[in-house]
Amino acid sequence: MLAVDNLTVAYGESEVIHNLSFEVKPNEIVAIMGRNGMGKTTLMKSLMGIVPTREGHVQVGEASIDGMESYQRVSNGLAYVPQGRMIFPSMTVKENIETGLTSTGDKTVPGDIYELFPVLLEMKDRRGGNLSGGQQQQLAIARALATKPKVLLLDEPTEGIQPSIIKEMARTLCRIRDEKGLSIVVSEQVLSFALDMADRVLVIEKGSFVHESPREGIDEKKVAGFLSV
Amino acid sequence: MIGDYTIGEFTSILAMQGFAGLILFSVFVLMALGLAIIFGQMGVINMAHGEFMILGAYVTYFCSQFFSAYLPGLFSIYFFIAMALAFCASFGLGILVEWGMIRFLYKRPLDTLLATWGLSLILQQFYRSVFGAREVGVTLPEWMLGAVNLTDIIEIPINGLFVMGLTIIITVAVYLIMFRSGWGKQVRAVMQNRVMAGAVGINTKMVDRITFGLGCGIAGIAGSAFTMIGSTGPTAGQLYIVDTFLVVVFGGAASLLGTIASAFTISQAQSTMEFFMSGSMAKVLTLLTVVGILMLRPQGLFTLNIRR
Numbered sequence: 183m184l185a186v187d188n189l190t191v192a193y194g195e196s197e198v199i200h201n202l203s204f205e206v207k208p209n210e211i212v213a214i215m216g217r218n219g220m221g222k223t224t225l226m227k228s229l230m231g232i233v234p235t236r237e238g239h240v241q242v243g244e245a246s247i248d249g250m251e252s253y254q255r256v257s258n259g260l261a262y263v264p265q266g267r268m269i270f271p272s273m274t275v276k277e278n279i280e281t282g283l284t285s286t287g288d289k290t291v292p293g294d295i296y297e298l299f300p301v302l303l304e305m306k307d308r309r310g311g312n313l314s315g316g317q318q319q320q321l322a323i324a325r326a327l328a329t330k331p332k333v334l335l336l337d338e339p340t341e342g343i344q345p346s347i348i349k350e351m352a353r354t355l356c357r358i359r360d361e362k363g364l365s366i367v368v369s370e371q372v373l374s375f376a377l378d379m380a381d382r383v384l385v386i387e388k389g390s391f392v393h394e395s396p397r398e399g400i401d402e403k404k405v406a407g408f409l410s411v
Numbered sequence: 412m413i414g415d416y417t418i419g420e421f422t423s424i425l426a427m428q429g430f431a432g433l434i435l436f437s438v439f440v441l442m443a444l445g446l447a448i449i450f451g452q453m454g455v456i457n458m459a460h461g462e463f464m465i466l467g468a469y470v471t472y473f474c475s476q477f478f479s480a481y482l483p484g485l486f487s488i489y490f491f492i493a494m495a496l497a498f499c500a501s502f503g504l505g506i507l508v509e510w511g512m513i514r515f516l517y518k519r520p521l522d523t524l525l526a527t528w529g530l531s532l533i534l535q536q537f538y539r540s541v542f543g544a545r546e547v548g549v550t551l552p553e554w555m556l557g558a559v560n561l562t563d564i565i566e567i568p569i570n571g572l573f574v575m576g577l578t579i580i581i582t583v584a585v586y587l588i589m590f591r592s593g594w595g596k597q598v599r600a601v602m603q604n605r606v607m608a609g610a611v612g613i614n615t616k617m618v619d620r621i622t623f624g625l626g627c628g629i630a631g632i633a634g635s636a637f638t639m640i641g642s643t644g645p646t647a648g649q650l651y652i653v654d655t656f657l658v659v660v661f662g663g664a665a666s667l668l669g670t671i672a673s674a675f676t677i678s679q680a681q682s683t684m685e686f687f688m689s690g691s692m693a694k695v696l697t698l699l700t701v702v703g704i705l706m707l708r709p710q711g712l713f714t715l716n717i718r719r
């Protein structure tokens with residue numbers, strides 16, 4: 183569903199992502215694990231067309247999205263939940279979700295989104311900026327789902343969220359995958375969360391993958407070793 | 412007794428000058444709306460905003476000439492057509508300017524300031540070369556010239572009421588577009604977080620272009636209204652740009668209500684004081700008051716209450 187081939191990304195002179203290649207199958211959840219500053223956010227941003235790509239190709243389904251602007255990538259099936267959530271603070275919860283409808287042309291928010299996140303229905307007229315961190319995270323996911331994506335990119339969704347809610351989020355993401363049949367790429371530092379939901383784990387270190395393993399039979403100690411400083 | 416006037420006469424003067432200030436108020440509101448939309452959306456301070464207004468004024472003037480020469484039967488309604496054309500002309504020029512200049516400068520606020528200032532000079536010279544340096548004035552259809560007599564002394568000019576009504580309609584329309592329409596949602600999303608707006612599927616460049624055009628188009632309508640209180644010349648727009656900045660800053664740049672309240676305060680203060688002292692003295696006093704209030708409330712009159 184998502185095919186990344188030889189992706190290289192740089193900020194000016196400093197190259198941050200070096201010749202990365204990976205694929206994500208339909209219905210698959212892939213976790214990209216790595217410590218601070220290893221290039222997870224940069225990878226996500228370049229996939230979304232926020233940071234320019236220096237080299238390489240990206241395909242969503244059959245379509246090549248090389249050189250496209252963010253909004254065109256969204257129409258081609260990518261959706262993005264950024265690190266720090268980045269909801270629109272002075273718009274209501276409902277309006278925040280509706281911004282995701284731009285690319286689909288739908289007029290109303292699909293009901294199943296509120297089914298996944300009932301708290302958002304309760305708070306639909308509150309300003310997004312006045313929600314708690316965990317609620318904002320749900321809002322950011324709901325907004326991304328409103329674009330009816332094929333591939334959902336989540337950048338450190340667990341950052342700043344308490345352990346009990348992290349478990350719940352893993353369940354929700356698995357449910358989304360099962361109900362909507364989409365592919366999910368999630369960047370993470372919390373190993374337990376990744377093991378709760380991912381089908382496959384990739385470890386990124388200084389912009390290159392250094393380890394790859396399906397969840398079954400994963401060497402937890404080894405991965406944990408990569409994540410500790 | 413106040414000065415040489417009785418209390419009764421004094422209130423009547425206040426009321427009359429207040430109504431006389433309606434057109435000025437309308438011009439301020441429309442100009443400030445356009446300026447605030449453009450600034451809020453893309454952080455561009457459009458120094459050429461006054462010239463977009465004057466374009467609307469010229470269009471109105473040519474419309475009045477055209478109708479009186481070729482379609483005298485329809486002269487009584489020409490003003491509506493002139494306003495629509497004024498909007499279209501300024502909207503079109505706005506789109507062109509965004510496409511040809513502004514879009515290359517978005518990440519450089521200082522450069523846009525300089526560039527739009529340069530643009531205002533270019534436009535002034537263009538008007539001078541094409542329309543002539545002479546100031547022109549429009550003839551209003553007869554029905555707009557009269558006044559309604561409230562009491563013996565208090566008269567309300569009909570054109571003032573007309574422009575005022577129109578301004579209310581436009582303001583409400585802008586409000587509905589910004590806060591109730593799907594397109595307005597896109598505009599607000601871009602205003603709050605441009606990068607993220609793109610990443611949820613909004614074509615931010617398109618939104619920018621149309622927003623810039625819309626802001627300029629509203630200035631064009633302001634130009635139509637302006638023809639009733641001033642004569643149109645190549646540099647007439649410059650006089651208004653400073654006042655408009657004042658209105659926007661005083662109102663708190665993010666608030667529609669603030670813009671209206673501040674346009675009202677400033678136009679009324681000026682129009683009332685002009686009766687008692689010279690125009691420039693009135694301006695100085697207004698300026699001092701606004702500066703004083705801004706020192707106490709640097710965020711402007713109105714602000715939004717949200718966590719950022």
Ligand SMILES: Nc1ncnc2c1ncn2[C@@H]1O[C@H](COP(=O)(O)OP(=O)(O)OP(=O)(O)O)[C@@H](O)[C@H]1O
Nearest residue numbers: 193198216217218219220221222223224225265338
């Ligand atoms: N705008 C930028 N300009 C220059 N260098 C940058 C920029 N953004 C990130 N970097 C550098 O790129 C590298 C990767 O950063 P990135 O944000 O992708 O890391 P990350 O894996 O997401 O880290 P974290 O877990 O802290 O979010 C870092 O060394 C960082 O300093």
Ligand SMILES: [Mg+2]
Nearest residue numbers: 222223265338
């Ligand atoms: Mg990051």
